[in-house]
Amino acid sequence: MVKQLPPRIEVPQEETWNLQDLFLSEADYSAALEILQSDVTAFANKFQGKIETAEDVIAVLKDFEALYMQIIPLGTYTNLAVSVDQTNDEAQMRDSRFGSISAKVGSQLSFVTSELLELSEEVLQSAMEQSDEYSHYLKELIREKQYRLHPQVEKALAAYSSAFDAPYGLYNTTKMVDMDFPDFTVDGQSYPLSYVSFEGDWESEPDTKKRRAAFDAFSAKLRDYQHTTAKTYDSHLQLEKITSDLRGYESVTDYLLFNQEVDQSMYHRQIDLITQELAPHMRKYAKLLQEVNGLDKMTFADLKAPLDATYEPKITVEESKKYINDALAIMGPDYLDMVKRSYDERWTDFAQNKGKATGAFCSSPYGTHPYILISWTGSMEDVFVLAHELGHAGHFYNAHKHQNVFNSRPSTYFIEAPSTMNEMLVANHLLSNSEDLKFKRWVISSIISRTYYHNFVTHLLEAAYQRKVYEKIDAGGSVNASILNELKRGVLEEFWGDTVEINEGAELTWMRQPHYYMGLYPYTYSAGLTISTEVAKRVLNEGQPAVDDWLKVLQAGGTKTPAELSKMAGVDITTDEPLRNTIAYIGDLIDQLVQLTEEINAEAQLAK
Template sequence: MVKSLPPRSEISIEETWNLESLMASPEAFDATLEEIDQETAAYAEKFQGQITDAQSALEALEAYLTIAEKLVAPGTYVSLSYSTDQTDTKAQMRAGKYSAFSAKIGSRLAFVTSELLELPEDTLKQAMSESKEFEGYLKKLLRKKPHQLHPAAEKALASYSSVFQAPYELYNTTKMVDMDFPDFEAGGKSHPLSYVSFEGDWEAETDTELRRAAFKAFSDKLRDYQHTTAKTYDMQLQTEKTTADLRGYEDIFEYLLFNQEVDRTLYDRQIDLIQTELAPHMRKYARLLQKAHGLDKMTFADLKISLDPEYDPEITVEESKQYINDALGIMGTDYLNMVERSYDERWIDFAQNKGKSTGAFCASPYGDHPYILISWTGRMNEVFVLAHELGHAGHFYHANREQNLFNARPSLYFIEAPSTMNEMLVANHLLKNSEDPKFKRWVISSIVARTYYHNFVTHLLEASYQREVYKKIDAGENVNAGVLNELKRGVLEEFWGDDVEVTEGAELTWMRQPHYYMGLYPYTYSAGLTISTQVSKRILAEGQPAVDGWIGVLNAGGTKTPVELSKMAGVDITTEQPLRDTIAYIGELIDELERLTEEIEQQN
């Protein structure tokens, strides 16, 4: 039974993460900002106007790296504190204070990049040859040279950084603070509703009347805020378009893909191939769900239900440890030690409470350990969610240890490969340990419904919609709620065809996703899962050599491009073959679900 969410103050400390290694107290946070303020002022006094040759460039970068490392802890502390309870006034004010402080420091230090890029290219190349530590940083900096503005303009833009972040913060405030969901009626009873309970429970509720009533109530509340949310999103889009034009990019897509270090062909291929070639497989899956549940029709509100609800057992946090350890054991003792510590040292926030961010994420601050946010409902599929976030944790546990701060983070295009890899390892482990057709069907349906549906369908349809939005913005247009609703409904109807009725309210799904405030992020989920699907097959076939190769990829962090990292892992993403193979694999899984269902029905 879904219950109303308690305030954060009533949550047991064992369910929460421990942020003390980041910042011992709010007072320590204030003291840290004061220290950084003084240190950056002294840095500017020493280096501004003095970066004139390779030696002074490297000296300035060495001290700059130290400051950048010190900024990590307070920034992460305010973000994580706020994410667990966005109704907390003190956390709100602290986040606002840091945002303004960060803008001030960014403006003060903007001269570093400007002065480096004013040096002759030969001087920068000399610095690169003399310092392996900063070679990667300077190489990426040189790529940006054509898009660098006058130093005064760069300083001014840095001063406005907190303003540029405002749409995302406004979106979260609307979603997590102002939006209050009333109870809804179904089956003659009243039921509580919230963002967390809808996405964690009601979407997967097996009682059709309850599930569809929850969807309607949820959508009705979203609709009340559609115009404010659309205006907030348009502010974000116009800022991105202005920045792209100001910096001389060909279009907004080139600007947003630039830091991902991939070209437009990889982006478009990921969307186009999945839209056309995965759709028939997923429509077959939708028909299978409809038949299994005896539904009068298949609607958008029914797509998250389990194929076999009886095989969706509840699981405690403590019980999840064994599944995670057994599945990820192939990654080695060092990796498993990281997993063990994440439970024992409270790196994970499991609580469900009012004001907590929806979904799940992993933050991996340099110089500290990773932190994972999840709202644990006790459903077995959350083992996959936790494994996913531990994949991010394991990635940066390795990369942060092996690389400096400037080299640790890879392109956004690759960021979801290590996370989805862990989901594949969980699935492979579970499949390997049972021949029971009902259990096998449950595992495969979990792979399809959780791993592939979430990453290949949900996020890909977001990406397809997002591309249409950006096309309008690139053409000099604005968007409002009506335009966004129409675009979202069009993408959903194209993908699902006549097999799924796109329920009224489904068009408002664009309001639920914070990824739209993070550039071209949604498509990278399917990109990462394409890579991890192929690597997980290698691990199954080759064992330890493939694992060792994958650990090497994690260690490399951001020192290589997505294409180079993928090749290290044995996958060539410059061709469409890995994506076609992955789509074919999803089709095979759905065919196997049909076969197992027939076998089970014959036995009964």
Template sequence: MVKSLPLRSEVKVEETWNLQDLFKTEEEYNEAVAELTKEVDAYALKFKGNIVDAASAIEALKGYERIVANMVPVGAYTSLSASTDQTNDEAQMRSSKFGSTAAKINSQLSFVNSELSELPAETLEAAMNQSEDYENFLEKLIRKKPYQLHPEVEKTLAAFSATFNAPYGLYNTTKMVDMSFDDFEVEGKQYPLSYVSFEGDWESEPDTAKRRAAFEAFSAKLREYQHTTAKTYDMQVQTEKTTADLRGYESVFDYLLFNQEVDKSMYDRQIDLIMEELAPHMRKYAKLLQKVHGLDKMTFADLKIPLDPNYEPKITIEESKKYIDDGLAVMGEHYTNMVDRAYDERWIDFAQNKGKSTGAFCSSPHGYHPYILISWTGSMEDVFVLAHELGHAGHFYHANAEQNVFNARPSMYFIEAPSTMNEMLMANHLLKNSEDPKFKRWVISSIVARTYYHNFVTHLLEAAYQRKVYERIDEGGSVNANVLNSLKREVLEDFWGDDVEINDGAELTWMRQPHYYMGLYPYTYSAGLTISTQVSKRILKEGQPAVNEWIEVLKAGGTKSPAELSKMAGVDITTEKPLRDTIAYIGELIDQLVDLTEEIESVKN
């Protein structure tokens, strides 16, 4: 039975994260913001118009690095405190106020990139040779030189950054504050519904009548907000297109992929190969679900049900720690110590409460420990989600310790590799420790349903849909709810064919993800999982040497391109091979599920 969510003030403190590690009091936070604005004023006075040679460039970058480092805890505290309760007026007003402050600071500091970009390439190269710390930063700046605008234009654009980020804030407000779900009814009985309970419980509810009724009620509420949400999204993509045009990129794709340090062929390959070659495997999985559950037909609303709901272990927060420690032990003591600290020092926000952001994420402020948000439901799936987020934490725990604030963050293309790696290690550990066919089937179905379905299907179908949206925008078009519904339905029907009925409401799935406000993010999940699948196979086969190489990759942070980072771990993502191997591996897992199901059924009969 799904209960109504408590208010944030009603949850246990030990199930919340400790933001006092960033600032002990509101007063301390306000003082840091005031100090930051003073520091920026003094910095601009000293350096504006005075970055003229290699020596002054290095001196300016030292001061700039200090300011960026001081902005980190303020920005993290602002966003993290708002994410746990979107209905908290104080947190939302703080967030809005800091958004304006940050826009002003970015505008004041825009001269740094402008003045550096205007220096001759040989001067920048001289600065790189004289300071290893800023080599990576300056190399990226040289690469960006052709797309840099006049300093006054850069200043104006930076001043408007809060406005340009407004669609994301508006999306979240619509979703988490305005949208309120009524109870739904099945056979005369009422059941409560919320965003969190639908995605955390009802979507995978084994009772078909309840699951489909919850899907209908959830979709009906989404539909009421489709036009506002579509308009919000159109604002986002039009802003990106205008920026791409202003800066002289050939297309909005080139603009959005530029910072990822990959070309469009790698982006297209990820989408096209999965749409074409993974689809048959996933249709086979859908048919298996239908057969095992005895469904009259397989609909979109049925795709998230577990293969064996009766075998889904319930896990407490405390029990999850042992599972994760054991599963990630292969990564070494330093890594598992970080996991233990995450639990013991309240780096993780487990609580379920009204107004909390949906899904899960990890924020890793440079100079501080990571923070993880999750809404703990007690299912084993939560253990995989938490292992995933601890993968992000482990990545930046290593990168932040080794790299300065400019160098720690790698390309978005690579960002999901360390997180999905942990899911693979967890699953492999569980499989290794049992010969029970029911347990093995449960573990493999968890990998397929959680790790691969989530990253290679849910997010990849978002990516295929997103590509269609940007193609339309690139041609000068716009989007509304009807267009977005039509594009989403088309992608779902292409992938699932006749094996899954794309029922009413499925087309509204585009309304559910914040990823569309983060550039070309959705496809990177499958890119990261392609890398981590191949590296996890190496770790299983080769042991410690492969682990050591992977730790070095984590430490490298953003100092290398995705292709270089992957190569360090023994994977060549410039070819189709890793992706084809991963798709074949998913096919093998689904075949194993079919075989195990036959074995279990034959014993039953």
């Protein structure tokens, strides 16, 4: 049974991450923050107005990199501390103070980019030839040149950075602090409800009456905050529109895709092709769920119901080690050593507590180790989630060892490939270790419900909705709760057709996704999973050569475009073939589920 979440102070330390690897104490953090501000002032005095030669360029970037390395642990520390307990006043105020100081620092440092771009192409080219270390950074800077504004404008915009981030902060505060979910009742029995317990437990609860009642109660509370949340989101959108117009992009979409290093054709193809061609497969899966669970009708609230609740083992954090290690062993000893360290050195925050951010993420600060946030419920799904986040960790663990801080982060278009790759490795490992029909069905249903439903359906439908939102913003409009509800409902109805009843409350799912405050992020999950599905097939068929290619991709960090990284792994994402292959693979998995269900039912009849 789901229990009320404890306050953070009551959580066992072994379930939490160790932020002392960033700063041993609050005093150390404060001292580092003071040193940073002093060093930034000294840096500006040393270089501002004095960058003229190729040698100057290299010197300023060397010191700029050192400052960047000072900023990263400070920002990571404040962000991670508040993410595990947004009810903590001290963590909130620390995070706000760092945001203000960071904005001031950014404004002071804005001269670097502006002055570099004022130099002639010859000087920049000479610097690139003299320094392999900074050549990629300068190349990307030149690519950005056409969208840069006057140095004083850039300085002013940098000074306002914390204000630009305010909508996301307000969204999280509304979601994790102000929303207090009441208990819900089924057949006279009361059950506790929270954001974490709904998304971690009740949404996939086998008991239909409880699952639907939890969905209704959860949606009712969301509805209370729909107008505030919509206004918050619209503020974020208008800031993006203003920035896009100021910098001279043709649309907000072009502005947001620029840093992803992909064009609109790749963006639209991902959404359009999946919406059209995956829908029939997922409708078949929904019908199977309805049949196996004996549902009177299939509603949106039932889409995460388990296919076989009797095959959903409870897994402890300790037990997860064997699954993770066995599945990821093919990645080699160095990768497995990273996984072992993540457990031994408390890189992961497993706890469930009030005020903790929902979902899961991996933060990978350069110069130290990654940090993973997850709320461990004990379901097998948690193993897939942990493997996913360890995929991010393994990516940056490798990239940081082979690239400098400027070159380590790839395009967000590619960012979800290493994470979903690990999910595929877990799934393939489980499938190869049993011939039991029920176990195989459970594993495949886990792949569909966790890996593909979450990344290829949930996030893809968010992307389709997000595209409609930006069409309105680009046309000079704005959004409110009614508009957002209508857009979300329309996307869901188009995808699920008559197979699934989009019941009241489903339209409010736009309120649950923080990715909308991170640019065009939702569609990149399906892009990453397309790449990782193809690479996982290579690993199954070719073994070590495919793994070696993949490790080289991880080590390349951000030094290549998504298309180039994918090509290194043997996948050509400039065509629609990988995406169509992945959709066909999902369809094949669902056909296998239908077949296995028929065989299991036939065996059950014979046993009678």
